[in-house]
Amino acid sequence: MNRAKGQDILCDTADGRPVPNSQATSISHPLAARALEDAVKLPARLRVRAHPRYNCHGLTFASRRTAVLADTDVQQILDDDRYTVVADKRDVLPGDVAIYFTNDGGIDHSAIVATIPSSPTWIPFVVSKWGVIGPEVYHLATDCPDYAVGRIQYYRCSPR
């Protein structure tokens, strides 16, 4: 099989559409990446130290093999892989994904849900990658630096 344009590795949606992706080969900002690691405080946990192979979307949708960079590609995956919105936060389960939307509808960040949320906040813990060159962190969904935590939407893969 040949890679499509914009693919560093082969990666398709469930419907067979190629997902453009990129594998960085080095950490351009090692000091800043280290600072992100140092910023992880309990109850968050540093899961994997900073590296450049995948970003948050690569963790969430590409098995930690590469970085998926464009919002449009994330949306294509959500559509093609049959992700549906989990409308009620109380129904969120481990394995669901969290998409962090900006006010203008862009996608800032994504994560995999790791715990069942509980009362009163109904905010689950998630696993996410902080940046293309940052660490992978276990953290409360709303407890992450600089990402748009005000409009987190949860999705579940629901193939028919």
Next chain:
Amino acid sequence: MFAPVILDLATCESLARRIALANNAAFLWRKLGESPTIAHWATKVDGSDLLSALADVLSREVLSEDDQTLAIALVVALLLQNRHNAARIGNLKGIERVYWARHLLALVGVRGVSTLVESVSAGAQLARADRQTDSATTLIIVPAD
């Protein structure tokens, strides 16, 4: 001829943190567009001076973390100033050494001028509220020898 555009330490660290957190070019574009320093460059510094500064950074044999930060900041400032600067940036020798450069150029390639103007405006507004984390511009201009 003018001296290079530079970043003070606090601004450089603040921008580097945002760069390290970037999962995509849109995040980088938005977060760096909020920087008062970059907004100032985009609106007050001549594009040819910004481009010269970028070329100077790219000419260095080894790009340090601060060099990478300055290069990305200059790319954002140039694109905020005029999206048509994308072609000039893309033609610079060594630009491929800056990971986010091609992604920012691709992002701007699918956006309109109005978006960029809005971004500058938004950046200027946010700049006023952002001075705690991103200190004022350090721009040194000296006469040529």
